[in-house]
Amino acid sequence: SVPVSELVAVREEEEENRDDGSWKKIKESEGQDCGQAFTVLYVERCQRHRWRCAEVTFACADEALCQLWVSSIREQLATNTSRPEHLLVYINPCGGKRKAEHIYELKVAPLFARAGIRTHVIVTEYANHARDHLKTEAELKKFDGVVCVGGDGMFSEIIHGLIWRTQIDNGIDLNCPEETLLPCSLRIGIIPAGSTDCICFATVGTNDPVTSALHIIVGDSQPLDVCSVHHNSLFLRYSVSLLGYGFYGDVLTDSERKRWMGPARYDLSGVKMFLTHHYYEGTVSYLPARDAIGTPRDAARCRSGCAVCKHNGEKLSETAERYKMDGALDSGDHESDSEWRTIRGKFLAINGASMSCACPRSPKGLSPAAHLADGTTDLILVRKCSRFDFLRHLLRHTSKDDQFDLNFVEVHRVRRFRFTPRHCQSDSDLELDLRESGKRQIFSQICRDHPACGCTPAYSSWNCDGEILTHTAIDVRVHCQLIKLFARGIEEPTVFEDLA
Numbered sequence: 112s113v114p115v116s117e118l119v120a121v122r123e124e125e126e127e128n129r130d131d132g133s134w135k136k137i138k139e140s141e142g143q144d145c146g147q148a149f150t151v152l153y154v155e156r157c158q159r160h161r162w163r164c165a166e167v168t169f170a171c172a173d174e175a176l177c178q179l180w181v182s183s184i185r186e187q188l189a190t191n192t193s194r195p196e197h198l199l200v201y202i203n204p205c206g207g208k209r210k211a212e213h214i215y216e217l218k219v220a221p222l223f224a225r226a227g228i229r230t231h232v233i234v235t236e237y238a239n240h241a242r243d244h245l246k247t248e249a250e251l252k253k254f255d256g257v258v259c260v261g262g263d264g265m266f267s268e269i270i271h272g273l274i275w276r277t278q279i280d281n282g283i284d285l286n287c288p289e290e291t292l293l294p295c296s297l298r299i300g301i302i303p304a305g306s307t308d309c310i311c312f313a314t315v316g317t318n319d320p321v322t323s324a325l326h327i328i329v330g331d332s333q334p335l336d337v338c339s340v341h342h343n344s345l346f347l348r349y350s351v352s353l354l355g356y357g358f359y360g361d362v363l364t365d366s367e368r369k370r371w372m373g374p375a376r377y378d379l380s381g382v383k384m385f386l387t388h389h390y391y392e393g394t395v396s397y398l399p400a401r402d403a404i405g406t407p408r409d410a411a412r413c414r415s416g417c418a419v420c421k422h423n424g425e426k427l428s429e430t431a432e433r434y435k436m437d438g439a440l441d442s443g444d445h446e447s448d449s450e451w452r453t454i455r456g457k458f459l460a461i462n463g464a465s466m467s468c469a470c471p472r473s474p475k476g477l478s479p480a481a482h483l484a485d486g487t488t489d490l491i492l493v494r495k496c497s498r499f500d501f502l503r504h505l506l507r508h509t510s511k512d513d514q515f516d517l518n519f520v521e522v523h524r525v526r527r528f529r530f531t532p533r534h535c536q537s538d539s540d541l542e543l544d545l546r547e548s549g550k551r552q553i554f555s556q557i558c559r560d561h562p563a564c565g566c567t568p569a570y571s572s573w574n575c576d577g578e579i580l581t582h583t584a585i586d587v588r589v590h591c592q593l594i595k596l597f598a599r600g601i602e603e604p605t606v607f608e609d610l611a
């Protein structure tokens with residue numbers, strides 16, 4: 112049996128196709144004259160979370176019976192309102208190995224056509240073309256979803272365009288970090304065709320274009336948290352996966368200078384930054400996710416139909432409703448100042464992981480128990496330690512050991528966090544530091560202005576989902592389930608064993 116929700120389409124077999132091999136086989140096996148036939152196309156699970164479109168042909172002698180089957184299946188498919196009928200598709204011809212158009216035409220467009228999905232396809236002509244089109248021109252009311260054919264950078268463009276448009280249409284000030292953002296009504300599908308397809312990998316379990324196309328066709332829906340990043344009252348970017356300062360910021364900055372090397376640049380920059388072993392001083396403050404269930408050290412993982420995401424999402428929207436009814440201005444009001452915690456120190460890395468950040472390179476990810484849609488992010492602080500210890504920490508991303516069970520690593524599940532590098536701190540903070548560390552303060556100021564001296568630079572950069580932020584002092588706030596993807600989260604392997 113196949114659940115109706117996983118049917119792709121039903122097709123009546125035409126007279127002229129009836130002399131092909133499969134038709135003959137049916138006739139022989141039935142031992143009777145099967146004058147009529149129809150084919151059902153459905154999702155079949157393969158290994159490693161891949162789906163493919165399988166088909167089975169049914170034949171019978173009775174034309175009326177055959178018609179009844181076809182129309183009943185079509186009716187069933189039509190009543191499923193979560194299936195998209197009209198999609199806006201953006202293709203980045205320059206992403207990854209520059210094969211996005213080819214992948215779409217060969218593997219995705221024929222499946223959409225078979226499922227009766229209409230599309231409006233735009234091949235982008237320059238960076239940020241898709242983002243700007245979504246912000247202004249796109250007639251969003253005509254579509255049931257937006258599809259992005261490309262990598263993580265292209266996906267980022269799509270979410271920036273859609274979130275921006277939704278807020279502006281509803282009069283929300285994007286530069287105000289206290290504003291509660293409105294969820295986007297259109298779902299987003301990712302057809303992986305980039306060099307990094309981490310978001311697709313984390314939400315579908317694989318980076319296979321056919322699997323993604325099938326998740327779109329059956330109308331899957333996976334909510335996703337989005338972090339807004341501000342510098343004072345200036346909006347910088349949205350992030351859905353990793354915000355990394357220190358090690359991951361430095362690796363990205365260094366690798367950007369080596370773009371000509373292709374994907375190998377990440378490994379080279381990783382080794383270089385590991386050897387450089389820079390640490391950075393600053394203050395991290397955060398708002399713990401006190402009322403959320405789940406912790407970053409849970410053994411359970413966020414999987415399809417995750418109960419933690421469901422529970423925490425519902426609880427947050429109930430709280431928001433209550434505050435609205437009580438007449439509070441916005442949800443910023445219920446974040447009491449007394450709940451903020453502050454940590455000052457020297458850090459090799461400060462990471463905010465809004466999802467596990469698992470990818471083929473790091474199968475467990477930076478925070479294996481992080482959730483896609485629970486309204487939190489995992490704040491990981493790696494304090495200054497020896498190179499050997501830092502290597503132990505990095506190696507734990509690939510081993511079975513608990514990566515947070517090291518005395519120089521701490522992790523907090525938070526709703527919001529702020530970071531101020533030491534040299535951006537207020538005058539009173541600096542006075543305090545001066546008393547603590549005397550002359551060092553003056554020397555590091557000189558080193559910042561004259562980096563040629565070879566001392567540790569005072570600042571790193573923030574790596575925000577693969578883009579470098581223009582500011583180091585930032586305020587990060589999680590917006591629970593702000594967007595929805597055509598995905599269902601990673602399915603447990605048992606689903607595949609049972610149904611394969």
Ligand SMILES: Nc1ncnc2c1ncn2[C@@H]1O[C@H](COP(=O)(O)OP(=O)(O)OP(=O)(O)O)[C@@H](O)[C@H]1O
Binds near residue numbers: 204240261306
């Ligand atoms: N037509 C275009 N020409 C040049 N750049 C484009 C075009 N369309 C989109 N881009 C930009 O190309 C960048 C990389 O695209 P994409 O994410 O699809 O591929 P990628 O190789 O996986 O890159 P990344 O490493 O960012 O994931 C994106 O930041 C996007 O803004």
